[in-house]
Amino acid sequence: MAPHELQLFIAAFTSLQVPFFHLASPHRHCHPKQRREPPCRHSTHTQREREQGMRLFGAHRAALLVLACVVVVVIHGLGEAEALGGGGGFVRAQGTRFVLDGNPYYANGFNAYWLMLLAADPSQRGKVTAALGEAAGHGLTVARTWAFSDGGGGNALQLSPGNYNENTFKGLDFVLSEARKYGIKVILSLVDNYDSFGGRKQYVNWARAQGQGIGSDDEFFTNPVVKGFYKNHVKTVLTRKNTITGVAYRDDPTILAWELMNEPRCQSDLSGRTVQSWITEMAAHVKSIDRNHMLEVGLEGFYGASSPSRIAAVNPSGYQLGTDFIANNQVPGIDFATVVGQGRPGAAGVHGERDALYGTVYAKIYESARRGGATVGGLFWQLLVPGMDSYRDGYEVVFGETPSTTGVITTNSRRLRFLSKAFARARQAQPARGKGRHNGGK
Numbered sequence: 001m002a003p004h005e006l007q008l009f010i011a012a013f014t015s016l017q018v019p020f021f022h023l024a025s026p027h028r029h030c031h032p033k034q035r036r037e038p039p040c041r042h043s044t045h046t047q048r049e050r051e052q053g054m055r056l057f058g059a060h061r062a063a064l065l066v067l068a069c070v071v072v073v074v075i076h077g078l079g080e081a082e083a084l085g086g087g088g089g090f091v092r093a094q095g096t097r098f099v100l101d102g103n104p105y106y107a108n109g110f111n112a113y114w115l116m117l118l119a120a121d122p123s124q125r126g127k128v129t130a131a132l133g134e135a136a137g138h139g140l141t142v143a144r145t146w147a148f149s150d151g152g153g154g155n156a157l158q159l160s161p162g163n164y165n166e167n168t169f170k171g172l173d174f175v176l177s178e179a180r181k182y183g184i185k186v187i188l189s190l191v192d193n194y195d196s197f198g199g200r201k202q203y204v205n206w207a208r209a210q211g212q213g214i215g216s217d218d219e220f221f222t223n224p225v226v227k228g229f230y231k232n233h234v235k236t237v238l239t240r241k242n243t244i245t246g247v248a249y250r251d252d253p254t255i256l257a258w259e260l261m262n263e264p265r266c267q268s269d270l271s272g273r274t275v276q277s278w279i280t281e282m283a284a285h286v287k288s289i290d291r292n293h294m295l296e297v298g299l300e301g302f303y304g305a306s307s308p309s310r311i312a313a314v315n316p317s318g319y320q321l322g323t324d325f326i327a328n329n330q331v332p333g334i335d336f337a338t339v340v341g342q343g344r345p346g347a348a349g350v351h352g353e354r355d356a357l358y359g360t361v362y363a364k365i366y367e368s369a370r371r372g373g374a375t376v377g378g379l380f381w382q383l384l385v386p387g388m389d390s391y392r393d394g395y396e397v398v399f400g401e402t403p404s405t406t407g408v409i410t411t412n413s414r415r416l417r418f419l420s421k422a423f424a425r426a427r428q429a430q431p432a433r434g435k436g437r438h439n440g441g442k
Helices: 047-058 116-119 120-137 164-183 199-209 217-221 224-238 274-288 308-313 353-371 401-438
Strands: 007-010 063-065 092-094 097-100 103-105 107-111 140-144 156-158 185-189 256-261 294-296 338-339 376-378
Touching: 097 164, 103 401, 107 401, 116 120, 116 140, 116 376, 140 376, 185 401, 199 224, 217 224, 217 274, 224 274, 274 294, 274 338, 353 376, 353 401
Parallel strands: 063 338, 107 140, 107 376, 140 185, 185 256, 256 294
Antiparallel strands: 007 063, 007 376, 092 097, 097 103
C-alpha cells in the first residue's frame, strides 16, 4: 500500500451498487531511510468512467476497499474505545456491508506500517500506545500495519525461512493487545511486493541460496520452494499465540482481516493469470487455517484482461501490473477488494488541497454508508505521533499539527458514528414493534 492512502471498504461477494472513488496513490511505504519515488500514475478517468467500472465490478461477488489520499484522525474526540460498529466480535462481510454484532460496521481508520517495528523495542512502545490512544480518542476504528519484515538484522521479524525474531513477534503481540484495549481493529499484511522490508525479493533470494535456479523476482508467485516459505509464514502468523493476551491470532477478533500481499505486481505476465493462480492457492491456504477472519488481496485496483475496455479507459495511462481487479477479487475466500488512491505529498499546504480531497472522499463514504451501499469506510496514510520525524514522508498526519485536516476527519468520524448508532437503534426497535403487534399493541 502507499503513502497518503484512504482505503474505502466495499462489502464482500455481492453486487456493488455505487461507484468506487479511485484516486491515484504513491505506493511506497519504505523505512524512512529507504524511500524511493513511485512511478507516475495519476488517474485521469471521469466520474462516469468510474461508475461504468463499478457496474462492471458489480456483476461479480466481491467487495471493494479503496485506498485514497486522506490525512488521519478523528471522530468524537471523547477518548472512548467506542468503535463505529460497537462490540468486540468478528467483523463479517454480509451483502454490501461489513457487520459487527449484527450492526453495520464502518471502517474508519489509518495506516501505520511501523507499529510492530517500534513495539519490538520496549523503549519505543509508548509511541505505539500514544498512536492507538489518540486514534481511538478521535473515533478511528481500524489500523492497517505490517505482519512482516523479512531478512536482515535489527527488528526483522523473519530472519530466515521459519526463523523468527521473538522480540519482534512480541512487538506485534503488544500492538494487538493495545489495539484491543482501545477498541481498534487491525488489518495485518503478510508480505510486501517491494523490498523495503525484504518482501518477495527476500523470499526469492532465500530460495536461490538453497539452490533454486530463479531468474526473476516474479517467480515468487510460481516457484514451489518460495511458495512453501510464504505458506509457512502465513501459518506461523495465523497460529501465533499472543504472549500478552493468551489468544491465538486466528481466534482474535481484534484482527479485522488478513492481507495476502501489499500491492502485488507481476509485470512478466500482464495477463494476470500468474497472480490469479497465486491468489487462488494462497486464499485457500489462509482459509484452511483461519475461518474467523476476512481476507483481502491488497490490490491497487488496476483492471486487467477480464475487462479490457477498462484498461485504456480507467487505468492511469493504460498502465498494467499483471493484476486483474475483477478476476482477482472473484477468487473464493476473498472477502473484499482494495483500491489505492493518491494525492500529492504535503498537499494540505496553504491552499487546503488535502482537506478538499479528504472532504470529497469522506463525502462519498458517508453517502454510500447512508444508502447502505458498498463503500463502508476508509484508511488514510499515515498516522504518526510526535518524535517520529524520521518517518515523515510528506503524507503523514500528526494530531495537533494540521487542525483543518483534523477537523475534516473528525467531522466524518462523527457522522459515521451517529449513522452507526441510528442503524443500531432501528435494529433494536424492530423486535419491540413485532412484540407489540403480537400482543395487540400492549
